[in-house]
Amino acid sequence: MTRLLPVAVALLTLAFPTSAAAPSSPPTSAPPTLRIAGPAGTFRAGEQVLVALSGWPAGAVQIEVCGNEGRRGALDCATSRAGHGQVPSSGAVTIPVVLTAPPVACPCLVRARTPTGTTNATVVLPLTGVNALPAPASGGAPELVVAGLHAVDGSGVPGWFGLPGELTVDLTLRNVGPIDAVDPPFSLLFGRPGRVHALVDAPPLGTIGAGQTREYRIRIPMDVATVGRHELHGRIEPPGRPVAFAVEAARYPWGLLGLVAVSLVWLLARLRRRPRPARPEAVGEAPAGRRA
Incomplete structure (x- = not known):
């Protein structure tokens, strides 16, 4: 049993989830x-x-x-x-x-x-056939840039076992334009890479003043089926140039695998400790030298 303990400890270390979160961008090898x-x-x-x-x-x-x-x-x-x-x-x-x-x-x-x-x-x-008026002249427009983007699995211990949780995304926006951005439209999509289709609620951005930097915390619910790599895509459309971003995170139920591994180790230890049945002696005639 003592020789099996290091194996169990090593397997239990996998129960601590590793969440990779890094901004991602569309592939550039084949421009659309x-x-x-x-x-x-x-x-x-x-x-x-x-x-x-x-x-x-x-x-x-x-x-x-x-x-x-x-x-x-x-x-x-x-x-x-x-x-x-x-x-x-x-x-x-x-x-x-x-x-x-x-x-x-x-x-x-x-x-x-x-x-x-x-x-x-x-x-x-x-x-x-376009009868619309020309776009009005403007002295400038807000220009938003993504100054910070980070995602982490905020599910905690329940996430180790594949239970519902949430993805926490910290977004920092800076307005480098000459005028304020007043509550620009903001949309979010969530899903697996290549299948980012699920529309999620985006928080209101409020007013981002000229030269101002604001931080936002976005919480994305994740159900039991949210396992593996996932991406969050966002788009903000102030007057002027829109800004888009994408961030990736990973969620794996390592805790379940750790429980299975420990259970197997315990079962093997029990099997080794189980006493073996006594071997019955052969029944037959006594040797020739011992006959009366």
């Missing part, structure tokens, strides 16, 4: 491309075209028409009438999209992006 499949020349608002994507991450994709070259992000785009589709694991798909007139005048473009904007691509769109 976007093109409009249709006749050369000018397109017209309301016309349906085929938009082809390649080298795109698997999952949901949103395709929208933007005026003002999309300089102000969602403010320049017909986001409410965007086209949507699912990209297979091959990364190539063709999606029919109606060219909805953007809310501001051209120059126009078609923009494709993941729901949180971690991957995006644009293509110039010569578009007629």
Whole structure:
């Protein structure tokens, strides 16, 4: 039994979870491309075209028409009438999209992006039939940057045994622009790498003043099925340039494996200590030298 104790202790050390949390970014080895499949020349608002994507991450994709070259992000785009589709694991798909007139005048473009904007691509769109006014001149816009990002499994001991818990993400935002960012839209998606589809509640960001830095703590519920590597993707859309981020964390129920290992060690020890049954003597005639 004493020789088995070091094995049990070594296995129990695995019960302490290791949570890897590091900002991640879309792969750069194969840049995504976007093109409009249709006749050369000018397109017209309301016309349906085929938009082809390649080298795109698997999952949901949103395709929208933007005026003002999309300089102000969602403010320049017909986001409410965007086209949507699912990209297979091959990364190539063709999606029919109606060219909805953007809310501001051209120059126009078609923009494709993941729901949180971690991957995006644009293509110039010569578009007629847009009667919107030009985008208003502005003396500046807020410019948010991610100054800090860290994720850790906050489930504690219950997480060691695969019980429900939560992922805690600390996010630091800095506004390096000349004007305040007032409660910009904020969206979050959570899921396994390549399948980040689950929409989760994002906290209100409030007002981030010009030159100000603010810290936020985001708590993501994790159920029993949340095991292995997972990613959280976020997108913030202030007037001006949107900002996107992605962070990865891992969750493994090492405690369950430790319990199984200790149980096996205990069982083996019991089997070794169990007394063996006495061996019965053979019954037969006495040796010839001992006969009466």
